[in-house]
Amino acid sequence: MNDMPPIQALNPFMPGAGMRPPELVGREKDLETMDRMVARTKLHMLDRGIIFSGLRGVGKTVLLIALQELASSKDMATARIEAEGNTETDYDALFHEITLAATRLPSSWLRENLAKAIANVNSISLDFFGAGVTVSTDKPEQARTNSFKLELLIESVTKELRKNNSGLYLFIDELQEMSEEPLGTLISIQHRMGQEGLPFYIIGAGLPNLPGTLSKSRSYAERLFEYRRIGQLDDADTAEGFQKPAQSNGRPFSDDALKELVRVSHGYPYFIQAYGKAAWNASDSNPTPLSAVAESEPYARAELDEGLYSSRWQRASTPGRRYLTAMAEIGGDTPSSTSEIGGDTPSSTSEIARRLGKTPGEVSMARDSLIKLGLIYSPEHGKVAFTVPDMGEFILRAAPSDGQAYDGRRSNVD
Ligand SMILES: Nc1ncnc2c1ncn2[C@@H]1O[C@H](COP(=O)(O)OP(=O)(O)OP(=O)(O)O)[C@@H](O)[C@H]1O
Ligand SMILES: [Mg+2]
Structure with a gap:
């Protein structure tokens, strides 16, 4: 008898954050767009960057990975980072990954030229600011050094790539998390590279509030990117x-x-x-x-x-959980009019406060910390919604009754 694998061992499905699906469905248009951008880059024609936004679990990360693989397979220099929200860490990741992107290119001749360009950037920035300044703990000075270095790095690398009909594609996941300083710097670099005809593109992904975050950082961001919503298939x-x-x-x-x-x-x-x-x-x-x-x-x-x-529920503080529960109850009382997964109907922040028996000001800290944790976002002024589809249903059905949850009107909680 041959050893047939149990049927479970052949299970092709892959639930999990960032897990490559067995079949990436419904993303043909996005892959075509990337294909076209790469073809245009080879012809020295410019494009805008792309921003993908959508709720948790809609496939932003796996799409970014697929797009990166496509661009890399066609001789583009590609780097991918996940924004962390800490200025130093975000800058470090950018320097590190952009440098690595150059070393991954197939042409050894181009790799050498890029290595020289990168070495040049490192020495220029040190000479320019002087050793005393680069190690300074003075934040604005340090930030200036970083943004100057990043712009120089991207410009030098992209100039070299352009000569070889290539370009630099920077994929950034969780872009809404990026701290204000590197985010603003990156947007202005994208702007300037475009003005100079250099093929540098940010391909970002994040929560639904990402377009707003970008416009808040630089008002002209709207014109620099093509915005795409990723939703249900x-x-x-x-x-x-x-x-x-x-x-x-x-x-x-x-x-x-x-x-x-x-x-x-x-x-x-x-x-x-x-x-x-x-x-x-x-x-x-x-x-x-x-x-x-x-x-x-x-x-x-x-x-x-x-x-x-x-x-995600575990990550919220006790006041945060109360806030989430109030949102879930409001969602439960407001039947969704669409076929969208429930719990996504935005709740009014004043209604949430009222349910909690507080003023909006008293619960604003809980709201802000939930936004920071990426559990909720504000789709419009005075409203909040879950970033995880059907989170409200989960809270009402299964939120642990550990005494820490909001205990106001919870009737259908296990
Ligand atoms: N186009 C697709 N077709 C089939 N399955 C997909 C597709 N996109 C993503 N998935 C699956 O959905 C799950 C979530 O994907 P992914 O982690 O990329 O989502 P996300 O939008 O990045 O979520 P988060 O906001 O939590 O980071 C994974 O299990 C992945 O395999
Ligand atoms: Mg993701």
């Missing part, structure tokens, strides 16, 4: 996201199972992976039948609770 793409990996692994979903999976996942990429994984594991039959989808639902939910909600 349509039914055809969602079905493909389930069926293609299942089929290529030898066990498709039956038609009615597939229809149900499309319905319960709402086209939300993280849900596709969680429901696909659970349904695959729930049955040995081929094709996977409808009954497997129903049986697997608790496992899919547990996967989502664990991967998407729980850790």
